[in-house]
Amino acid sequence: MNHAYAVAAVTVVVLVTLLIGALGLRISRTTSDFYVASRTVGPRLNAAAISGEYLSAASFLGIAGLVLLQGPEMLWYPVGYTAGYLVLLLLVAAPLRRSGAYTLSDFAEARLESPQVRRLASLFVVGIGWLYLLPQLQGAGLTLEILTGAPGWVGGLVVAVVVTGAVAAGGMRSITFVQAFQYWLKLTALLVPALFLAGAWFGDDAPRARFDAPATFREHTSVRFQETVRIELDRPLTLTATGTVDDRPYDNGSLTLDVGSHRIASGTTLGFPAGAEVPEQSDTRAAGAAIWSEPLADSREEHPLYATYGLILATFLGTMGLPHVAVRFYTSPNGTAARRTTLVVLALIGAFYLLPPVYGVLGRIYAPELALTGDADAAVLVLPERLIGGVGGDLLGALLAGGAFAAFLSTASGLTMSVAGVLTQDVLPARGVRHFRLATVLAMAVPLGLGAVTADVPVADAVGLAFAVSASSFCPLLVLGIWWRGLTPPGAAAGLVIGGGAALTAVMATRAGIPAAGWSHSLLAWPAVWSVPLGFLTMVLVSLATRSRIPPGTAATLARLHLPEELTTKPAGSTAPEAER
Amino acid sequence: MTTIEIAALAAAGALLLAVGTALGRLSARRAEKNLDLGTPVERATFLTLHTASLAAPPLRAGLTEDTARKAARRLRSLLGTETLCLTDRTTVLAWDGPGAAHHQEKVMLKVAEMLDSGRSTCVHTACDDPSCPLRWAVIAPLTGEDGVLGALVAYGSRESAVLVRAATEVARWVSVQLELAELDRSRTRIVEAEIRALRAQISPHFIFNSLAAIASFVRTDPERARELLLEFADFTRYSFRRHGDFTQLADELRCIEQYLALAGARFGDRLGVTLQIAPEVLPVALPFLCLQPLVENAVKHGLEDSRENCRITLAAQDAGAEAIVTIEDDGVGMDPERLRRILAGQEPATAGIGLSNVDERLRQVYGDDYGIVVETAVGAGMKITVRIPKYRAGVHSSPRAES
Numbered sequence: 001m002n003h004a005y006a007v008a009a010v011t012v013v014v015l016v017t018l019l020i021g022a023l024g025l026r027i028s029r030t031t032s033d034f035y036v037a038s039r040t041v042g043p044r045l046n047a048a049a050i051s052g053e054y055l056s057a058a059s060f061l062g063i064a065g066l067v068l069l070q071g072p073e074m075l076w077y078p079v080g081y082t083a084g085y086l087v088l089l090l091l092v093a094a095p096l097r098r099s100g101a102y103t104l105s106d107f108a109e110a111r112l113e114s115p116q117v118r119r120l121a122s123l124f125v126v127g128i129g130w131l132y133l134l135p136q137l138q139g140a141g142l143t144l145e146i147l148t149g150a151p152g153w154v155g156g157l158v159v160a161v162v163v164t165g166a167v168a169a170g171g172m173r174s175i176t177f178v179q180a181f182q183y184w185l186k187l188t189a190l191l192v193p194a195l196f197l198a199g200a201w202f203g204d205d206a207p208r209a210r211f212d213a214p215a216t217f218r219e220h221t222s223v224r225f226q227e228t229v230r231i232e233l234d235r236p237l238t239l240t241a242t243g244t245v246d247d248r249p250y251d252n253g254s255l256t257l258d259v260g261s262h263r264i265a266s267g268t269t270l271g272f273p274a275g276a277e278v279p280e281q282s283d284t285r286a287a288g289a290a291i292w293s294e295p296l297a298d299s300r301e302e303h304p305l306y307a308t309y310g311l312i313l314a315t316f317l318g319t320m321g322l323p324h325v326a327v328r329f330y331t332s333p334n335g336t337a338a339r340r341t342t343l344v345v346l347a348l349i350g351a352f353y354l355l356p357p358v359y360g361v362l363g364r365i366y367a368p369e370l371a372l373t374g375d376a377d378a379a380v381l382v383l384p385e386r387l388i389g390g391v392g393g394d395l396l397g398a399l400l401a402g403g404a405f406a407a408f409l410s411t412a413s414g415l416t417m418s419v420a421g422v423l424t425q426d427v428l429p430a431r432g433v434r435h436f437r438l439a440t441v442l443a444m445a446v447p448l449g450l451g452a453v454t455a456d457v458p459v460a461d462a463v464g465l466a467f468a469v470s471a472s473s474f475c476p477l478l479v480l481g482i483w484w485r486g487l488t489p490p491g492a493a494a495g496l497v498i499g500g501g502a503a504l505t506a507v508m509a510t511r512a513g514i515p516a517a518g519w520s521h522s523l524l525a526w527p528a529v530w531s532v533p534l535g536f537l538t539m540v541l542v543s544l545a546t547r548s549r550i551p552p553g554t555a556a557t558l559a560r561l562h563l564p565e566e567l568t569t570k571p572a573g574s575t576a577p578e579a580e581r
Numbered sequence: 582m583t584t585i586e587i588a589a590l591a592a593a594g595a596l597l598l599a600v601g602t603a604l605g606r607l608s609a610r611r612a613e614k615n616l617d618l619g620t621p622v623e624r625a626t627f628l629t630l631h632t633a634s635l636a637a638p639p640l641r642a643g644l645t646e647d648t649a650r651k652a653a654r655r656l657r658s659l660l661g662t663e664t665l666c667l668t669d670r671t672t673v674l675a676w677d678g679p680g681a682a683h684h685q686e687k688v689m690l691k692v693a694e695m696l697d698s699g700r701s702t703c704v705h706t707a708c709d710d711p712s713c714p715l716r717w718a719v720i721a722p723l724t725g726e727d728g729v730l731g732a733l734v735a736y737g738s739r740e741s742a743v744l745v746r747a748a749t750e751v752a753r754w755v756s757v758q759l760e761l762a763e764l765d766r767s768r769t770r771i772v773e774a775e776i777r778a779l780r781a782q783i784s785p786h787f788i789f790n791s792l793a794a795i796a797s798f799v800r801t802d803p804e805r806a807r808e809l810l811l812e813f814a815d816f817t818r819y820s821f822r823r824h825g826d827f828t829q830l831a832d833e834l835r836c837i838e839q840y841l842a843l844a845g846a847r848f849g850d851r852l853g854v855t856l857q858i859a860p861e862v863l864p865v866a867l868p869f870l871c872l873q874p875l876v877e878n879a880v881k882h883g884l885e886d887s888r889e890n891c892r893i894t895l896a897a898q899d900a901g902a903e904a905i906v907t908i909e910d911d912g913v914g915m916d917p918e919r920l921r922r923i924l925a926g927q928e929p930a931t932a933g934i935g936l937s938n939v940d941e942r943l944r945q946v947y948g949d950d951y952g953i954v955v956e957t958a959v960g961a962g963m964k965i966t967v968r969i970p971k972y973r974a975g976v977h978s979s980p981r982a983e984s
Contacts (some may be wrong), residue, residue, distance in 0.1 A: 040831060041860045100866060100978070102902055102971035109974055175899065176861055330971060331861045333831070421902040425970075436901050560977065 005394045006147040009402035013185070014162055017409055021166055021178045040333040041176055047344030049176045050328045052183030054081075054345075055352060056132075056411035057139030058463045060186060060404050063353070065376035067360025068367075073304070074360075076311055078353035084319025085349065089342040092320045094335035095482045095561035102330045103422055104323060104474055111481040111561075113551040114489035120496055122426035124473050125323045126443075127504070129419035131466040132322065133412060133447035139377075140408040141451075146378045147401050156451055159405075163413045164444045167420065168437040175417065176331060182410035183348065189403025190355040193384050193396040197362055200387040209361045215278045215368035223369040224269045230261050231279040231372065239276070243268025278368040303522040310526025311464070317532055318467030321474025323422070324414035334565045359383060380404070412444075419443040465507040472531040473500025476539045482561055484540075488550050491543030499535020503527045632659045633754065640758035641765065644723070644730055649674035656755070660747055662735045663714045667723075668692050669731040680715045680736065683708070688718070692732045695720045699729055701749045703740060714738045719745050721752030725759050772945075787843075787877070794847040809846050812839040820870060829978040830897065830904065830969075831863040833872050837895070840873055841880075848884050857896040862904035866978035867969045868946050871939050875908045875953070875965050878936060882963055883912030904969045911962040920955060936965070947973055 041049075059081060066074035101107035108114075108121035137156035144155030201207075207218075225243075237257050241250040244265035245257070264270065272278075319325060332338040363370060363379030366386045370376045381404070384396035423439035473496045480487045480495075506527035523530065543550075551557070618624055636655035639648040649667040653675040657665035664678030666688060673685055684706065695702050701721040708715060715736040722729045733755060735748040791813055798806035816839040819832070845852050876893065883891030894909040922928040924937050940953045947970060957963040 040863045100972060100976070106972040110972070113974070174859060174861075330864065333829075333864050417901060425902050 005398035048180035064359035080315025097338035318471035321470030495539030
């Protein structure tokens with residue numbers, strides 16, 4: 001791949017992002033344009049902004065890699081990411097907007113009238129935000145590594161510096177325009193190359209991808225191994241090798257590998273003949289390959305149905321608790337607009353998620369060796385070069401690289417904004433613009449530092465963890481808070497701690513490798529199946545036990561959440577001064 | 582792996598903190614024991630003062646059934662009587678102690694007698710039940726600003742001058758608390774009245790000037806005159822509205838638009854306006870009419886007090902969990918010292934609702950961190966910055982009725 005094009009594309013994306021962020025507001029208007037200037041953000045623009053912020057690295061690169069590696073069952077990921085908004089639309093969107101809350105901790109305070117619950121919710125907002133930022137930074141590192149060969153930490157640092165600088169300097173003032181732009185950029189960056197690739201695929205007599213059998217090399221392919229790996233062979237394979245195989249040096253010599261396990265030393269180049277089956281890589285984790293497209297694959301094979309339900313629950317119910325998603329709904333002028341916005345988001349995200357599987361399937365046909373070297377996530381980036389080649393391929397590849405970077409930038413900046421906002425309000429002592437800057441640096445420094453310390457965290461694990469924790473903590477809080485009168489502050493606090501805490505502990509334990517296999521491993525790796533009901537149950541039971549603590553303003557609050565704004569004008573006006581006193 | 586280590590480290594830290602807190606508490610308690618606590622008399626005084634201070638907070642909220650119930654328990658332990666009862670002028674509010682069944686209905690007759698005289702009395706209860714300990718009752722008046730509000734009735738088993746004296750003193754102390762409560766209430770009422778006055782307080786000059794400006798267009802440009810009249814009607818409807826203390830930034834901006842249209846009719850080309858509004862902050866809830874007075878102030882400084890053209894810049898920016906609104910004019914400016922005196926209330930403001938009122942209301946709603954920030958000097962224009970949190974408990978905007 002031509003590095004110059006890709007680097008240029010990434011630079012252009014970064015610059016345009018900063019430019020729109022800084023200048024979007026500078027469009028000055030005069031008195032006659034007052035109406036235009038004071039027009040609220042429409043559902044379409046807002047929906048594009050929400051989608052732009054939501055579609056992260058995992059969506060842009062990860063899904064294609066997953067499909068390449070494991071086939072169509074991985075489509076549950078895009079389905080889950082999208083369907084989360086359906087739940088949001090049905091249960092949460094309009095009431096959340098009507099509550100007047102800007103962050104999720106604001107909602108906790110508005111509904112439960114308890115500063116303690118607010119503080120607890122803030123901790124979860126910050127925690128989930130950091131968990132979600134971690135994979136974004138790591139993904140950026142991986143992408144830049146693939147594009148330019150720079151060391152892994154460079155990409156994360158670039159994104160961190162750009163985002164922190166932009167947010168802290170107030171460069172993200174017109175964040176709605178920035179994020180909306182990022183959505184359309186990401187869609188274009190995936191759609192245009194996909195059309196060209198599909199054309200090339202038709203020109204190639206439209207070969208079918210096979211998922212029930214191992215993928216095969218279509219032509220003689222040289223694969224260079226960056227790291228030492230073990231491969232498994234089901235049948236003997238004759239190939240050429242330069243480097244060290246099974247501790248024996250070769251220099252472009254031909255050899256035949258028997259059935260069984262073989263060790264390929266780092267730096268070895270293997271030449272596979274056309275029609276050979278792609279060998280399976282065994283124990284990727286031991287090889288230290290940081291692939292996000294390896295979401296606990298071993299456990300999936302053990303209890304696939306349970307794992308799928310775990311994934312579905314976490315993604316369906318976790319979306320509503322993501323801090324950067326909740327914050328964008330504040331921009332809608334009223335509850336109806338918030339609902340309409342969510343509907344448009346469903347359409348936009350649904351359209352976007354049609355594309356990554358295309359790349360996954362094409363990658364299975366044309367770049368099967370990616371599964372072998374552990375670079376499956378690069379599928380999206382390398383396909384144009386493989387199928388089209390030449391300057392055209394380079395240009396399309398650069399477009400994809402730019403889109404991928406837009407994905408990191410938009411998600412990371414949205415998360416940083418909301419985490420920094422909560423940090424300024426509830427964690428750091430004093431208030432003021434300078435403290436917001438300090439909070440921004442803190443919001444980014446922690447995940448960056450964690451990323452440096454925990455270099456071998458698989459990215460999909462971290463994303464899954466964020467979703468599972470959010471589904472077990474904020475989903476019960478939001479759903480019960482909006483739809484049940486009986487929720488009390490102690491109940492909410494207990495549910496947050498026990499549900500969210502259990503999910504957090506479970507996935508931490510999995511990552512530490514405490515239960516290596518079996519049911520206990522599956523249970524801990526996909527906690528949502530039991531931690532979400534646990535969160536709900538705790539909230540309900542503790543609330544029932546502390547019935548006397550139901551906040552006095554519950555009836556008024558629920559009326560405000562559920563009635564259209566025009567109807568609540570009078571009651572809201574008459575209750576406000578009392579609340580103030 | 583390392584994540585687990587970090588988690589373990591955090592857990593260990595939390596444990597250490599908890600242990601430290603517990604140890605600190607323990608040692609503090611021990612130190613207390615060793616302290617010199619004074620003579621028995623002094624200790625009794627402390628105890629009495631402590632009980633009295635516990636009874637004060639509920640009474641500061643006024644004399645109601647709820648507050649009387651909370652206070653009666655403390656007052657009874659203060660007096661050390663069998664039973665204590667608090668009444669208002671007509672009914673028993675709280676009864677603490679035995680004997681509620683057969684004494685409660687009789688007590689109001691006695692209280693009614695006391696209400697006429699307004700002085701403490703000691704009466705025999707004439708109870709038929711020989712085992713009942715409530716033989717004598719001391720009835721002491723609770724007085725407020727407007728005379729007797731109710732009574733404190735202390736029951737004892739025998740007639741005692743000490744009880745009479747004690748009950749009278751306690752009743753006097755309770756009366757002081759009730760007077761303070763009344764003071765609190767009237768202070769709240771004054772603040773409310775102020776806000777209500779502020780709301781309706783469109784400068785009479787503005788009404789006069791607007792109508793004069795509209796009149797000047799009636800013949801030359803009837804269409805414009807009609808538009809201006811409609812703007813004027815909308816503006817007054819918004820300013821005079823009765824419901825809700827809060828509004829959305831979008832509505833406040835519309836009000837400012839109407840104001841500027843009317844001001845523009847008067848000043849013509851001399852007034853230029855630049856707007857930079859981030860659409861993200863338009864739904865922010867804020868106190869009703871807290872920006873329009875600032876714009877009015879800018880117009881006054883920029884146009885009325887000078888002969889030159891004036892440009893007013895109105896910007897609303899999104900800044901994380903806050904919205905930042907700035908209003909800037911290039912008019913005559915102001916001496917910062919004088920402005921400080923006006924904001925401190927030492928010098929009366931000259932026009933309209935004025936900066937100090939906006940400042941006061943913002944502080945009242947959002948706390949002292951959120952007052953207005955003014956940058957100005959004589960001849961250098963004026964820039965006013967207002968920070969508004971996007972969410973604050975109790976602040977809910979009510980949208981404009983017609984929209």
